[in-house]
Amino acid sequence: MKTDLLLIPMSARWADMRAAALAAEEAGFDGLWTWDHLRDPDGNSDPGVPEAWTVLTALAEVTRRMTLGPLVLNVANRPPGVLANMAATLQTVSGGRLLLGLGAGGNRRTPYAVEQAAIGQAVERDEIRAQRVVDAITLIRRLWAGASGFLRPEPPPPIIVGGFGPRMAAIAGRHADGFNTQAFHPQLGALGARRAHAARRLARATVARACRRRAPHRVALAALRRRRDPRGGPAPRTGTDMTPFLTADKAAEVRDRFGTPCYVYDRAALERMARRLLDFKVPYGLTLRYAMKANPGREILTLFRDLGLHIDASSDWEVERALRAGFPPDRIQLSSQMPSAHLAVHLRRGVRLNACSLHQLDAIGQAAAGHTIAVRMNPGLGSGSTKRTNTGGPSSSFGIWHEYLEEVKALAARHRLTLRTLHTHIGSGTDPNVWQRVARMTLDLAAQLPDVVVVNLGGGFKVGRMPEEPSADMNDVAAYVTRELDAFRARAGRALHLEIEPGTYLVANAGAVVAMCIDVVDTGKDGYLFAKLDTGMTEITRPSLYGAQHPIDVMATGRESAQVVFVGPCCEAGDILTPAPGDPESLSPRRVPKPRVGDLVIVGGAGAYCAAMSTINYNSYPQVPEAMLDPDGTLRLIRRRQSFDQILANEL
Numbered sequence: 001m002k003t004d005l006l007l008i009p010m011s012a013r014w015a016d017m018r019a020a021a022l023a024a025e026e027a028g029f030d031g032l033w034t035w036d037h038l039r040d041p042d043g044n045s046d047p048g049v050p051e052a053w054t055v056l057t058a059l060a061e062v063t064r065r066m067t068l069g070p071l072v073l074n075v076a077n078r079p080p081g082v083l084a085n086m087a088a089t090l091q092t093v094s095g096g097r098l099l100l101g102l103g104a105g106g107n108r109r110t111p112y113a114v115e116q117a118a119i120g121q122a123v124e125r126d127e128i129r130a131q132r133v134v135d136a137i138t139l140i141r142r143l144w145a146g147a148s149g150f151l152r153p154e155p156p157p158p159i160i161v162g163g164f165g166p167r168m169a170a171i172a173g174r175h176a177d178g179f180n181t182q183a184f185h186p187q188l189g190a191l192g193a194r195r196a197h198a199a200r201r202l203a204r205a206t207v208a209r210a211c212r213r214r215a216p217h218r219v220a221l222a223a224l225r226r227r228r229d230p231r232g233g234p235a236p237r238t239g240t241d242m243t244p245f246l247t248a249d250k251a252a253e254v255r256d257r258f259g260t261p262c263y264v265y266d267r268a269a270l271e272r273m274a275r276r277l278l279d280f281k282v283p284y285g286l287t288l289r290y291a292m293k294a295n296p297g298r299e300i301l302t303l304f305r306d307l308g309l310h311i312d313a314s315s316d317w318e319v320e321r322a323l324r325a326g327f328p329p330d331r332i333q334l335s336s337q338m339p340s341a342h343l344a345v346h347l348r349r350g351v352r353l354n355a356c357s358l359h360q361l362d363a364i365g366q367a368a369a370g371h372t373i374a375v376r377m378n379p380g381l382g383s384g385s386t387k388r389t390n391t392g393g394p395s396s397s398f399g400i401w402h403e404y405l406e407e408v409k410a411l412a413a414r415h416r417l418t419l420r421t422l423h424t425h426i427g428s429g430t431d432p433n434v435w436q437r438v439a440r441m442t443l444d445l446a447a448q449l450p451d452v453v454v455v456n457l458g459g460g461f462k463v464g465r466m467p468e469e470p471s472a473d474m475n476d477v478a479a480y481v482t483r484e485l486d487a488f489r490a491r492a493g494r495a496l497h498l499e500i501e502p503g504t505y506l507v508a509n510a511g512a513v514v515a516m517c518i519d520v521v522d523t524g525k526d527g528y529l530f531a532k533l534d535t536g537m538t539e540i541t542r543p544s545l546y547g548a549q550h551p552i553d554v555m556a557t558g559r560e561s562a563q564v565v566f567v568g569p570c571c572e573a574g575d576i577l578t579p580a581p582g583d584p585e586s587l588s589p590r591r592v593p594k595p596r597v598g599d600l601v602i603v604g605g606a607g608a609y610c611a612a613m614s615t616i617n618y619n620s621y622p623q624v625p626e627a628m629l630d631p632d633g634t635l636r637l638i639r640r641r642q643s644f645d646q647i648l649a650n651e652l
Contacts, residue, residue, distance in 0.1 A: 004031035006071060009049045010040045014058070017050065021059050024066065028557075031067035031099065032059060036074055039115050053078075053086060060094035065561045065593075068094055071180060072101030072162035076121055076129070080136035084143040084150065091153035095563055095591045098153075101180060102136060103162035104129035130167050137161075137175045154580060154588050155549075158468040177468050243512045243604035245269060245629055248555045251600050254514040254627060258637060260600075261515045261535035263611050263626040265638075269510035270300060270607075274307050277502060281478050283485055284495040289333065291459050292318055294503030294608040295511070299628055299638040301325035304506075312459075312501040316342050319351055335376060335423065336360075337398070343367040354423055356399055358407060365415025374421030374456065375412075375449075377402055379441040399424065402441070405448060422446045425458025425501065435460070436480055443488045446496065456499035457481070463505045465605030466549045472505065504608040511607025513539055513624075517554070517599040518569065528565045528587060531595040533603075536568010536575040538621045540603060540610050544574045547582040551604040556593040563589035566601075570619050577603065617647055 005024045007017050021032055036052040052070045059068055068090075073083070091098045105123070106112035113123045124132075137159055143150040161172035162180040172179035245266040246254075254262050277288055289312040290304050296318060301311075302325050310331040311322045315338065322332050333352040334340060339360050346353060347368050354374035355361035364373055378399035400408055412419050424442045439457055446452045461472040481498060489495050515535040522529045531554075542548035552566055565587050568575035580586035595601070616623040622642035627635050 002030035004033055004067070005029050007032060007034045007055075009034055009037065009052070009055070011047065012050060013047055014050055014055070017055060018059070018062055021063055021066075025063050029066060031069065032056075032063070033069050033071040033101070036070045036072065036077065036101075036103075037112065037115065038077075038119065053090075056098075057090055057093060060090060060097065063097075065097075065591075067097045067099050069099035069160065070101045072103035072160065074105035074116075075102055075133055075136040076105050076116070077119075080139045081143060083136070084140040087140070087157060088144060088151040088153040091157050092151075095561070096155060096157075096589075097591060098157040099160055099178075100140075100157045101160045101162055102133055102176070104133050104168065126167070130171060133161060133168070134171055134175055155466075155468060173473060177470070243509075243551065243553070243602055245510075246512050246514070246602055248600070250629070250633075250635070251514045251555055251602055253635060255516070255600060257635065258625045258627055259641065261513050261533075261539055261624050263511060263513055263539070263606060263624065263639075264629055264635070265297075265300065265507075265511045265607060265626070266629050267303065268629075268631045270303055270507060271307065273506045273510065274304055274309060277474065277500070277506065278308065280474060280500070281482070282498045283482055284489075285497040287454075287497065287499040289456075289499055289501040290506060291501045291503030292322060293612060295507045295610075295612050296321050297611065297626060297638065298325050299626075300507065301327070310499075312503075316340055316346075319346065323349075333374065335374075335425075339363055347371065352421075354421070358400055358404065358411065361400070361408065361411045361417075362415075365411060365417050368415075368417070370416045372418040372420045374423050374454075375408060375419050376400065376423040376425070377405070377408075377442070377445055379424050379438050379445065402445060405445060409449070418451050419449050420451060421454040421456055421499070422449060422452045423456040423458065423499075425456075425460060435477075439481060439484055443484055443496075446488070446494075447492050452496070453494065454497045454499060455485075456501065459501040459503055459505065461500075461502050461505040463508050465508055466551055469549065474505075507607035508605050508609075509607060511605075511610065513603040513606045513610070515601045515603060517595045517597055517601055519597060520595055528589065529562055529594075530565050530567055531601070532567055532569060533577065533601055534569055535603060535624075536570055536577060537572065537615055538568065538570060538618055539614050539624055540568075540577065540606060541613050541615055542609055543577050543579050544572075544584055545613075547579045547584040547586075549581055550577065550606065552577065552590055552592065553602045553604070554592045554595050555600040555602065556596070559593040561591050562594040564592050564595060565589050569621070572618070616642070620647060622647060 007020055024032060034052050034055055037049055038051065039049055052073065056068050056070060078086070087098060087100050105116065107126055108123045116123050144153055144156045146152045158177035160178040160180050161168055161176040163169060163172070164181055169179055245268070246264060254264055280286055280288070287310055289310040291312045292301065293314045301322060305325060305327050311327050311333065313319045313322055313332055313334050315336050316334070319332055319334055323329065329350040330352065333354055334346060335354040335356055337356065340346065343353070343364060344367060352374065353364055353368070354376050355364050356376040361375065376399040378396060378401050380402050422442065422445060424438060442455060442457060446455055461474065461477070462470060464471040485496055485498065513535050515533045517531050518534050519532040520530070521532070537544045540550060543550065566577040568577060574584065576584065576587065578588050578590050580588040611626060614623070622644065625637060625641040626639040628638045629635055
């Protein structure tokens with residue numbers, strides 16, 4: 001948890017706010033907030049109320065480490081298009097430390113309505129003011145994306161919506177990255193449920209100090225001095241935002257016992273995510289298949305086996321791996337880009353087959369006439385966080401194009417195949433609207449396949465590795481799927497069993513890489529500061545491949561911060577850990593404590609598509625070890641570091 005400080009502007013002077021900010025940074029607080037009000041609602045503030053954005057901009061220049069944000073800006077006070085540029089500018093000035101708080105402003109029953117009237121601003125009905133927040137966020141994000149040459153913040157600051165009721169909590173869940181409300185709100189639990197989507201994406205708790213308006217900064221300064229660590233520095237670091245299971249002490253234990261780099265997985269987090277999805281509420285039954293390509297390690301497979309998960313295998317080799325981990329054959333389904341070379345073996349064992357092309361469908365029919373199988377269709381639409389993670393639509397080779405459905409039916413009839421399961425998977429996208437449209441398109445296809453009693457909607461449920469990245473709200477997904485399945489039953493008279501195939505969602509944030517800073521170089525005052533780590537594309541290929549983002553924390557306290565580009569050890573210009581989002585060709589420095597050689601560094605979000613997708617042995621680097629952190633705090637080695645002899649073992 002992070003602890004922030006609220007600077008109350010009523011009766012405040014700039015000199016006091018500046019002093020409080022400097023003391024807060026020295027004491028180890030994580031962030032500063034101030035209110036967006038223009039007058040004291042009591043009407044007796046002698047020096048007046050400093051304007052929030054001007055104060056935050058000034059504080060960006062006098063502080064170096066803490067995040068900064070308004071709690072929260074009334075979107076009616078500043079045109080959203082102008083605000084987008086203001087925020088992008090402050091993000092640049094602050095070195096990426098802005099948290100943009102937005103709200104609807106007080107309603108007509110609050111004292112702040114007087115403030116709005118005084119500046120000629122009408123106070124609209126609640127629903128109009130709430131919609132104004134949605135419209136503002138939509139426009140701001142569009143302009144931040146580089147529309148029409150507008151300033152593009154790197155990275156875009158997280159947006160936190162403020163409010164007191166379910167309407168604003170829901171807006172935060174759908175459109176923002178976090179939700180701010182009172183810590184002692186009488187309906188806090190209900191609001192938390194409404195904004196669960198946002199809460200998972202922003203691991204931050206804001207602490208607002210309820211100081212009297214008279215001289216609040218003198219109270220705050222005294223509190224700040226008490227907050228200081230008895231050794232004279234900031235409070236010791238306990239963990240990271242996106243990798244809370246790895247403390248600095250635990251990372252040091254990993255280094256001392258297993259060396260760096262080393263993958264570490266949190267068993268408790270793996271089990272928690274699996275149980276969450278096993279509780280996915282749908283009306284006619286659920287099969288949860290783990291997309292094992294995300295991370296096929298035996299320890300993870302056996303955990304999911306014992307919890308009752310099934311397997312989505314993407315190759316003959318993954319089928320064999322799942323079998324050796326103890327999965328019964330009938331809990332494994334093969335959905336492979338490459339036609340299987342072992343159809344007869346799979347059929348004899350009872351492995352389930354999914355035809356992913358017309359050629360595969362014909363081959364399965366020749367080998368397994370009269371069998372019951374699945375068929376994968378490309379519904380004509382896809383969604384990916386990048387083009388390289390989009391597995392649907394006309395630019396994707398995955399599945400059978402939907403316009404060829406009659407050919408599918410003809411081949412099935414020729415080989416007396418029963419198409420029991422209809423499968424689609426459109427990619428790891430972030431747009432829930434596209435996912436919902438594809439779900440409806442899939443059911444429209446199912447209506448034309450009378451033997452289908454199972455619909456598999458694949459995976460691709462987005463989980464935010466970075467605080468500002470969105471995550472799929474699985475409660476919303478379940479509610480939508482339930483409505484669609486009920487409607488299908490009413491139309492077609494069939495109750496469809498649901499299968500889903502999450503991979504990233506289950507394991508991404510349950511893993512990290514513990515690494516070491518091995519060198520620090522720069523390219524002059526107009527260039528970049530680079531921290532070279534002993535990990536890079538050999539363990540975490542995603543950033544180099546498609547500009548994926550991973551949280552990176554330097555395990556150091558009490559230092560000045562710096563804008564740092566993290567790179568790996570390979571003799572490869574593309575070995576970059578901090579590219580621009582979605583753009584592996586560009587650099588995106590991170591604001592972190594200035595690294596030194598020997599520092600421990602944690603790269604988070606490494607549970608999925610890292611060990612499984614690593615470019616091991618490039619530059620002859622060995623495959624690195626993997627460890628499991630058990631709930632009792634014990635670290636266990638689950639894969640040894642590859643030896644040099646093992647690298648050469650298969651050469652003749």
